[in-house]
Amino acid sequence: MLGEMVDHRFEITDGTDIKPGQILGWVEGFKAISDVYSVVEGTYLRSNPILKEQIALISSDPYGTGWLYEAEGEPDPRCLDAHAYTGVLNAIIDKMLEEQQSQAESDSKP
Numbered sequence: 001m002l003g004e005m006v007d008h009r010f011e012i013t014d015g016t017d018i019k020p021g022q023i024l025g026w027v028e029g030f031k032a033i034s035d036v037y038s039v040v041e042g043t044y045l046r047s048n049p050i051l052k053e054q055i056a057l058i059s060s061d062p063y064g065t066g067w068l069y070e071a072e073g074e075p076d077p078r079c080l081d082a083h084a085y086t087g088v089l090n091a092i093i094d095k096m097l098e099e100q101q102s103q104a105e106s107d108s109k110p
Contacts, residue, residue: 002029005058010036010047010069018044020076024069027058042073 010025018024018038025036025047038044047069051057057066063082080088 002027002034003031005029005055008036008047008051008055008058008068012044014044014046016044018042018071018073020079027068036068038071039079040071040073040075042071045070045072 005027007028008025012018012024019041020038022038023035024038024044026033027036028034048057048065048067050065051068054065057064058068060066
């Protein structure tokens with residue numbers, strides 16, 4: 001959703017204690033910049049060093065070589081897996097599109 005990836009940065013040092021919801025850094029695409037949040041209570045281990053040279057891997061291989069960061073600890077019980085999160089995003093997008101269509105129809109009525 002951010003478009004083609006252009007940059008990223010993690011502003012936390014390796015070995016730092018982290019908690020769910022804590023901002024660890026950011027990723028930037030052509031369309032927007034988004035914070036990257038911790039999903040665990042534990043320790044931040046490292047960011048992916050390959051991304052410094054191959055940032056596009058975030059989009060092209062996110063579950064393989066394009067991973068963002070490593071941490072160890074307990075996941076936040078409120079976290080969703082990738083498929084569930086995709087479902088939430090799709091539902092939000094569908095609702096936004098319905099609202100836009102409804103507004104366009106209202107605007108076109110005399």
